[in-house]
Amino acid sequence: MKNDLVLRVIGKLLIPFILLFALYVQFHGDFGPGGGFQAGVIIAAGIIFYALIHGVATTRRIVPDCLVETMLASGVLIYAGVGLAGLLFGGNYLDYFVLDPNPVLGQHRGIFWVEVGVATTVSGVMLKIYYMFASRSGSED
Amino acid sequence: MAIAVLTLLLTRNLFSVIVLSGIYSFLMATILVALDAVDVAMTEASVGAGISTVLLLGALSLCKSEEATPAHKPWLPLAVSLSVGALLVYGALGLPGFNDTAAPMHQNVVPRYMQNEVDVPNVVTAVLASFRGYDTLGETTVVFTAGAGLIALLRRRKKIEPVESGRKDDA
Known part of the structure; x- marks a missing residue:
């Protein structure tokens, strides 16, 4: 899907706001709905969105496996x-x-x-699961 | 929602099954919003409709997209699920009504939670992170264990296919 202009432009517009919304959900969880779990999932969703458009290999350069695995453990x-x-x-x-x-x-x-801590672990696990699946199928990029 | 579930049951194309279950999750999230459980609704929308749909699509690319015809008739599982469902409905009829402030579950610890000595406006966050901190620590550990288990399982598979793992590591 790398050459799809619409997807690339929309992705570029949306992903910063997805990540910003995740931070809002994270740090505004005391006052409104949300919290670590939801924020972690939204962060992971934003990065997975990027991976769907630009391929897993590109995403792995930006968010490398070692970082994801460190997030996994450091949250707990x-x-x-x-x-x-x-x-x-x-x-x-x-x-x-x-x-x-x-x-x-x-x-x-x-x-x-x-x-x-919760957000770090959750987003790490979600990303790791996605990486695992995507790298096994090999058809994502 | 009922339409989504019925179509889910009847469709044999796995792609449309996944999309339908995503739709079902979103409808479920709207119901949870209507029940004033916004935190759960947010989780349902992001995990149920978002992440799990993507993961299922990823799994779908590993297998065939048509559901195989089952080898035997599903009467026993059908009977089991129907009777368990009937039991659950029967049990739910005995629960106190929605918004019933005299219900036993609102009598024990809830008044203390509502006094809000933590002074966090969102009571759900206060309960999850402070009053029930041990539970949430356990949940985080469960999530971590799931991730670690998945790494252990899928990594091993990679070593069996050395050609593919080498190519993926380069990429």
Whole structure:
């Protein structure tokens, strides 16, 4: 589909907004609908959209496999790290109240990093699954 | 929605089955919006209609696009699914009504969640990330394990076909 002008132009117009919307869903999840899981999926969807237009090989140069696999693991580590941070500050595991002198701010900080972890893992897994399927079929590009 | 499901049952072309299941997911998402479950609706629209459609299309390019005729008649599975469905409907009839504030599930922890000591306007996020932090950690681990398992499974397949793996690594 590399030579389809309409797809290329639409993709170029839409993908930045898809990624921006993912960030909005991620960081506005405290106030509106959304959160880490949805944001991760939307990020992955944006990149998969790019891969559908430009082929998996091109996408792998931009978002390489090692980055995706690192995202896969580091998301869980961020989440578990927030829990450990709670322990270090003298609270229980995954206790956000101690993360800041102001307990409410501590909660916000904890939720923020937890959501970042979830989004990282989810988008990593989705991209990895897509890469796996696409590279096996070989007909995507 | 019923039309989508019926067509899904009758169609034998896998491509249209995938597209129809995407349509079904989007309709499901609109129902969830109507039920005020916007977070779930967003997940349904992005995962059910978006990612899984793309993944199924990717899987479709690996196999034939026509569904094979089954070797035996599907009466036993049909009976099992119908009876389980009837049981579920029967059980759902016993649930308290939608928006019933006196329902038992709104009496125990929900008042504490609603006091919102976390001070996050979206209660769903507060419950998922803070009150139920352990659950979400478990879910994230499940997602991670699924990804890791998939890598383990499909990587091994690649080594058996060395020619193809070499070509793909170059690309």
